[in-house]
Amino acid sequence: MEPLSGLDGAFLALETPATPMHVGSLHTFEVPAGYRGDFLTDAKTMLTQRMVPLLRRHLANIPLQLANPMWVQGEVDLEQHIERIVIPPPGDRAQLEAVVADLHADLLDRARPLWKMFVLDGLASGEKAYYFKIHHAMLDGHSAATLAAALFDTEPVVLKASARKKTTAARQPGSQPGALRLVAAALRRDASQYVKLVRVLPGVARTLAGLARSSGGEPDSSSAKPGAGSGKKATGLTGMAFAPRTPLNVAITRERGFAFDVVPLAEVKAIAAACEATVNDVVLTVCGGALRRYLARLGPLPKKSLIATMAISLRDKGNTDFHTQATLSLVSLATRIKDPLKRLQAVRGHTTATKAVARHAKSVLPTDFPSIGAPWLIGTLANLYGRAGVSEVLPPLANVVISNVPGPAVPLYVGQARMTGYWPVSIVEHGLGLNITLMSYAGQLCAGFTVARCAVPDVRQLADDFVAAYDELKLVALALSKIPKVAKAPVNNGNTAI
Template structure:
């Protein structure tokens, strides 16, 4: 048995049919010339050989009696790969838009909690001749960084399978072929009621001890953030400067069409951009790559809202996950927290908007680095399922999300992904688009994943908030064009007072010239008169 962390358990208890809590990704693959293999069966065989390398895919839930605390993970030794890996074919003509709509429909469906919480759908019928598949896994199992680690296990770095996978084949040779394992192997027995209760009590006792042990550190850190530490003059002196930049992020966002109660239907659109171009923009503007991502999303939102009710005068606020994972941590669990970032959508100038976002995001990340050690990802869970499930149901039914000002208007997440090309069953992955979670009051999630010299932008939408997700992907391309080639400003006309001031010297000079000419003419006339003889 393995206890869920408090944060992982929250993703389970907050899930409703309107708010699925799984994350996913959509991939396209180029198959080599003359490829005749059945792609779905090849994927099953590959998984069969590698499940021992990714034990997270063997975990399933063992619920607590009466759900009085978080469930625990137990191992399913032989998952049914015919259920976990399914296939479908797109109707003709097999367009990119049909693929995106298919991914949105798959993302709307809840996972079966009686099985390990993941599923792959192999998609065929693309007009391009490519293969595709959509893979989803519950957020209770992992976060974005853990998902990248899982991808490195499931995929190859070359068209031919890795040596480790071939060696693993011998270990799994005694197991049935992919798809039939569940029929001949018994599932893990669920632990008894006493064992589950004891596990919950041990977990909560450990969490209470941890909270007490870290309380002095929490107090010290909070005091430093507030600049009230005794003798801490540098922190106190820096507080006012940082407070102004940080304070802009902590404000309610404006009401927009994105911020409404939602239903379970999901839409999706993906965009792939060259990573080198975005890095050049970051260097040009002395910004981070994440600042460019936020600026592009801000520009896309401005265009979308301009066509759907107008751009609010108040800037939109994004909630942005920040990883709490320490270097070298490879645990398959959620280790992240949420922060707020001002998107400065009220600024029309793209460069000025980017610089404002850069300052806002920098202040938030500085705060997160300081407070990282005291932000908990685990906490006591007894009574938590009842509380969170009740709150989730009440919040959805009450439709409060449409009545109160939104804390955040949109979720934007940027996850560093694999830098090298990946392969599945001999086919090279060309696109890596992430899909994530939308919630009541936040009907849009933009998750970005870098992969092999590209950046994949995934727009996951609640269809009742954003009927056509492709409007957003098109707006993102427009925002990129604007940032690459900022609009030329027309020359400013001089103020009226300045123009009048310029006219005064001109009039004076004209008068002086007229007087000089008059004097010269008068002198000529006088000389002419003097040279004439006097009359008798």
């Protein structure tokens, strides 16, 4: 029996039918010539042979939801966790994106381990694919890469199918922890957490204030020149400011949209080096450029720059624990600056300020805290926030969620099938109807765009705007340094099969 951390428990309590709290990923695979196997069987065999304790976790609820549930190990019936879906004709990227969006809208069944895989048949290209989703209470973006390393091979292998349908022996009726044991464990855990929380509260308050201030006000574009110094002095940061209201910042419904694209990672690194910036800076700048293009079609651009909320990992190097260990920061996207190079340097100033605070945050911000009463309180507030339309009344703190997660550097395999793409599918919330999450994989930077359909009706257009903004930045960066041309991965443009 293992307690959920305070942060992991919050993801469970925040969940509503309109705001599922699972994350996911879309994977495409190339099979060798002459492949006669069944990809669904290969996927089941892989999971049977590589089943990790994380995927066997069941929730044991505290009576009356007094506190966060506990994790207990139990059986996994793969017949219930792996499902075959046939993509509608003609089986191109548009149909694939639509199927993933619909699957991502559905809640996971809390009576079973909180994950599911859908093998996707019917791609016109002959490629194989699957969509995998898992509750955020079980892992974060960085631990997802750890899970991938545990499940996949790094070279082609021949998988021998197992006759077993369940990965562990069935639990006996009396093996579920009793009510008194669960309550006692929750009380013991919270007693120690209160002591820890009192000790760190002053530092937590100062750090959170610093993270909020690092969003800056409006950067001074006149000082944003390539190679200029960064920080408050260089960018004219003026303190915390609310984000402007946009069509992205509305109360959302359960319908989802999804699109994906890819850019060469080596090229992104070359742009960053030429502009004395980081890969994260380039990502944020391109996202800002994409949003400028997208919002300009809907009306005048906001006079204030858009603000992104971006995850900051609190993990120590080498930490492979599956608990969520991250916090959120606010970063200006400098979208009122048209010139992409000047926008990049302004973004760099803001991220430099944020990183300075984040270095301190790792030793101060807790990811665990007392949970007595938390499920009631957080769940009630989450329901009220959506139903009462609070997100459309209060000024938004941020306009978009952006994450950039390091992923596997080498190709991965399911049996003999080589993974050709690894796209994240993430979470949107009331007031934050757009999430752009990127993951590096085998020399590519894979971008997944998850939206509430009521906030972003045409997510494919936004993904195309991302590619256009990237090409624009790459073109002007060529004037600073010769960026080597890298062949872009063959991602479909929507007119032909992938």
